[in-house]
Amino acid sequence: MTRSLKFSRRNFCLSGGQALAITGLAGPALAQRRQARAPIAQTIVSALSELADAELISGRPEAAVTGVALLSNPTLAALRKAVAAHCSLILSPETPFYAHPADPAAASAPFAAMAASAISALHESPAFKAKQAFIADHGLTVYRLNPRANSGRDISAEATAARFGWTAHRVPGEHPIYAPPGMSVGTLIGLAHARLGASGGLRFIGDPAMRLRSILIVPGTAEVVSTTQALRHADALLTGDVREWEVVTYINDSAEAGLPKALVATGRILSEQPLVERCALAVRNAFPGVPLRNLVEPDPFWRVQA
Amino acid sequence: MTPRELVELINRKAAAVGTPPSPVPSRRDTFKAGDPDAQITGIFTTGMTTFNVLRRAVAAGRNMIIPHEDTYFRDNDITDFLGDDPIYLAKKAFIEQNKLIIWRNHDLAHRMRPDQLFAGQLRTLGWTADPINPAPRMPIVTLPKPMTLRALTRYAVARTGTHSHRVTGDPNMIVRKVAVGVGYAFPSMPTMPDIDAIVGGESAEGSASTLPTLDQSAFAADMTALGRPRGIIFLGHMGTEDSPMTVVADWLRGFVPGIPIDFLPAGEPFHRPLQGFTDTLPVRRA
Secondary structure (H helix, E strand, O other), X not given: OOOOOOOOHHHHOOOOOHHHHHHHOOOHHHHHHHHHHOOEHHHHHHOOOOOEEEEEEEOOOOOEOXXXXXXXXXXXXXXXXXXXXXXXXXXXXXXXXXXXXXOHHHHHOOOHHXXXXXXXXXXXXXXXXXXXXHHHHOOOEEEEEEEOEEOOEEHHHHHHHHHHOOHHHEOOOOOOEEOOOOEEHHHHHHHHHHHHOOOOOOEEEOOOOOEEOOEEEEEEEOOHHHHHHHHOOOOEEXXXXXXXXXXXXXXXXXXXXXXXXXXXXXXXXXXXXXHHHHHHHHHHHHOOOOOEEEEOOOOOOEOOOO | OOHHHHHHHHHHHHHHOOOOOOOOOOOOOOEEEOOOOOOOOOEEEEOOOOHHHHHHHHHOOOOEEEEOOOOOOOOOOOOHHHOOOHHHXXXXXXXXXXXXXXXXXXXXXXXXXXXXXXXXXXXXXXXOOOOOOOOOOOOEEEEEEEEEHHHHHHHHHHHHOOOOOEEEOOOOOEEEEEEEOEOOEOOOHHHOOOOOEEEEOOOOOOOOOEOOOOOHHHHHHHHHHXXXXXXXXXXXXXXXXXXXXXXXXXXXXXOOOOOOEEEXXXXXXXXXXXXXXXXOOOOOOO
């Protein structure tokens, strides 16, 4: 099977005549001219205010933007690609620095010394230092995009539903549940592959032939309390990352309880790509003259035959 | 013997071999269900108290289960968020109707020296921890001979039998030294600069965690990008903390007379991958 993403790296990032802006222009004079009329980072992220809260991670909000890179996973390799495409503003649902900073209140918690030592090791690690230096050396401004989810709207789930062609099949109610016709566990898995590129990282629960009347979408990581409560109203959960002792066990127990539910977990990074794409479209619409790259990553996981 | 007497005996035996009671009582290692003063008919240890494990225990005529993980879908087993959830109520009713007794053994098993879960996983993997003094909580293993990440994956998968494993890293990278994890006790790659790969259970993907928990996959990818290849084999929670509960069953049999005690596998929760998802080695791109 091949991926059939609506907006692949090839056909999306170079649309609208922006290919020339990215690949054809170089040299300090041209860069200066572009910067002189370029919007600043803060202006660009303000165009996303209805989609996500933009959290500044590195750089300056007032920095002139030479190009915008939307990254589903801001690895060093992805940052290098963004810089090679002359992008100075990095937007991603993930931070390049692997986690939220430590909570200062945790300094008095049990094992605080062990935690401090682990954090120190990270900060001294080649990967952390190289990334920090790369971002500084190239004058990158980096924002983390925290998707909006309130008042019955979950922007990331809606973007996923749109990617799957389910927008018209939304079930009324507070949860992002969809009822596309003719769905089974097997067809949902096929769609997760075709629409999100899920492959070696995909895990699922349920008989592949099981019919699904309704599917709850939880992009990112499925937290146990909110997910199990919403899942009472759906046959299946389509999500990114899951904890085995929480949501997974709940779904695993469902068949034995006589109320079978299914799970399709694609991995967190892949599950966030529809949100990234939607943010990319918003930037492109608001700033058609600003070069843009939406770097679509393949499934980061693989497996061998057991 | 009653479950209450059994737990007291377990704690005395643990203390006698160098693991005294924790100064802070464990909130995990408590009775989750059943009458602690009933008579035990038989015991199963297991990785997870799945509904299926409960049914098999009843079918075998045993009324006590000692799982490593929670029963009601959350580490603290506080069920108020479940309310009248029908899946929860069905599981709870089955436990009550069959008078099952569940006592979780998580923290004690990990406090034992050696940690019973790591000992069990090393046995499953057929490895011996490198002699390091003091011994790190998460064992480091220098492989008998270097192998590719792909070969190491095939080895670990064959030893554990996991079909829902996931791997990140270059399949052709050479692995000499690994760090072993179990369950969510996952070695922190930045603290182990000279290991090539982690063979662990599960770890949160992405950067939603708060330090010191971090996205290990992204860290490994960045190390690889810097020319220091790193790989991670995620065997899953039940790929690392199910069969090691055999160690707990073996230990109990040594001092609990007259009660049948065995390990009952919970198994992987995930379905076997469908065709097309079973062997997904990445193709090198030009």
